[in-house]
Amino acid sequence: MTRIKSTTELIYPDLSYKITGILFEVFKDLGAGYQEKYYQRAISISLKENGLKFKEQVSIPLEYKSHKIGRLILDFLIEDKIVLEIKKGNYFSPSNIKQINAYLKATDLKLGLLANFTSSGVKFKRILNIY
Numbered sequence: 001m002t003r004i005k006s007t008t009e010l011i012y013p014d015l016s017y018k019i020t021g022i023l024f025e026v027f028k029d030l031g032a033g034y035q036e037k038y039y040q041r042a043i044s045i046s047l048k049e050n051g052l053k054f055k056e057q058v059s060i061p062l063e064y065k066s067h068k069i070g071r072l073i074l075d076f077l078i079e080d081k082i083v084l085e086i087k088k089g090n091y092f093s094p095s096n097i098k099q100i101n102a103y104l105k106a107t108d109l110k111l112g113l114l115a116n117f118t119s120s121g122v123k124f125k126r127i128l129n130i131y
Contacts, residue, residue, distance in 0.1 A: 005020050007018070008094055010126075011110050011111045011126075011128065012081055012082060012111055013040075014071065015052075015078070015079060015081060016082060016111065016113060016126065018052070018063060018127070019047075019052075019078060019082065019084060019113060020049065020113070020115075020122075020124055022043060022047060022050060023043065023115050023122045023124060024044040024074075024121075025046060026039060026042045026043055026046055027039075027117060027121055027122045028123075029042070029109070030042055032117070032118065032119045032123045034085055034086065034088075034117070035055055036087065036088050036117075038077075039077060039088070039117050040056070043076070043084075043086065044076075046055055046080065047076070047111055052078055052079060052081070053078070053079050054077060054078045055076070055077045056075065056076055056122075057073055057075070057125055058073065058074040058076075058077045059071050059072075059073055060072045060073075060074060060103070060106050060107055061070070062106055072102065072106055074107075077107075078122055081109065081110070081111065081113065082109070082111050082113060083100065083104060083107065083109055083112040083113070083115045084112070084113070084115065085099065085103070085112065085113070085114050085115070086115045086117065087114065087115070087116050087117070088116070088117050088118075089116050089117075089118065089122075090116070090118045090119065092114060092116060092123070092125050096114055097114065097125070097127060100112040100114050100124055100127045101127065101129075101130070101131075103108070104127065104128075104129035104131070105129065105131045108129070110128065110129050111127070111128060111129070112126075112127040112128075112129075113125070113126060114122060114127060115129070
């Protein structure tokens with residue numbers, strides 16, 4: 001396994017840095033203890049203020065052999081490049097990581113960010129499309 005040695009090798013480093021800055025700003029201003037929907041609304045406001053192009057609650061069809069079998073709902077699709085999924089909790093659950101992987105596979109995007117609003121701050125994880 002090859003390790004990434006510099007930020008120039010990261011996928012969308014400037015954009016992901018800007019997004020994580022917004023996440024920290026939202027937590028700094030709101031603090032802990034709110035429902036996900038309130039963090040989502042605050043993130044939306046900050047994304048707009050920072051001039052980022054984004055869509056919220058994006059419905060993505062899930063298909064099998066050209067048949068629609070369901071749909072996935074992304075919290076945010078930012079600049080048509082990064083999926084941002086927000087959660088409330090102190091740890092990254094395997095099911096949340098699998099959820100982001102499914103979103104990346106269905107959209108054929110390269111990068112997802114999973115952000116957890118915890119009792120003590122924001123934790124985030126970069127998830128790469130492995131498919």
